[in-house]
Amino acid sequence: MIKLNNIVKVYNPKKANEFEALHKVSAEIQDGELVAIIGRSGAGKSTLLHILACIDSYQDGEYSIDGTLIKNLSERQYAKIRNEKIGMVMQDFALVEDLTALENVMIPLNFSKKKIKGKKEKALAALRSAGIEELAKKPCNKLSGGQKQRVAIARAIVNEPSMILADEPTGALDTKTSAEIMELFKTLNEQGRTVVIVTHDMNVAEQCGRVIEIIDGRIAGS
Template identity: 60%
Template sequence: MIKLIGIEKSFNPGKSNELHVLKGISTEVKDGELVAIVGKSGAGKSTLLHIIACIDSYDSGEYYIDDLLIKNMSEKKLANIRNEKIGIVMQDFSLVEDFTVLENIMIPLDFAKNKRPNAKELAKEVLKQVNMENFAKEKVRNLSGGEKQRIAIARAIINNPSLILADEPTGSLDSANTEAIMDLFFSLNKQGKTIIIVTHDKELAEKCHRIIEISDGRII
């Protein structure tokens, strides 16, 4: 499903403050895998995840998702891929605090090519999957960190993506919420979702099918 060949990425190229972040990254992630990306801060983990998510570009190399070469795609095509194939869970949740839970979950549906006449019912079904069905009308600002993360996951899966990407999804959570969130990811993986998680948590990473370790922009 995911294939990376010699991916290079620098920030501020050609300038005195150029930062070479990814240095020839090559790897594959097969359909249905649950993979952890680990490494120290600044190793390039989040940059790699953003490239896989089609949020960030890369300088050279090749990136394929479902045999589609991502390089030089228009922003419109990239947006369609993000909306249809990829669910993203960010470290800071990236929720709209003044929206209700239901309104937050429905945001990706507004950008989908095929509008869903049953959008609200679909959102409620997704809430059930993350055990948050009783919070539909609650404003996000009133939720705990663990509850916000569940809502972020619900929003990521509402378009039924085949790939879920999570950047430090348990970084700000206590041990009980961390276990609950990981159980949710394991459940989604059993449903056939391919999941890639960036994490500093070694114990969490070891529960995944495979670990990709990055150091100084390279896979080791």
């Protein structure tokens, strides 16, 4: 379970351009939930998602995953949590364009400190879960937007994280492809993973079990 308690995020603290992007944000996400985070541009959605993903820090409050407080950890401990618990689907896919789909999905496995048996098989299984095993050997610069998004999702799930976080995963896709990607997230959720999706798209939000709205760095209604 994820627990945020009065999280404060300040960009450029104590500088002239100091900006408080999150003001005492509290929220809980239970295991197995499918949650949308919505809000206007600049509201703080990506900021919140980056904190959830343990790739950004916060100044005040508490964030815990499964009871572990995510603060002042060593770089190694952060890496371990990211590797074991979190699969992140970045905005704009963030793939290495001239590597193949399979090579992209293998990247997190090669990062991992522990020896992973059958890396290629694991990556192929992730591609299969994302519905594109047959594209394994294609370079990513030859794939469509929807196919790239599936590679990004395969890469996010290859370490079998308990939680998938996605930043605007349908933002760059046409309506039909968006619907297909949303079906994939729903399937991954039904298989037991917690899924958190930042979105502008009300169609996407409506398909989630719960919607958290952020207005100017605050959770709406709190």
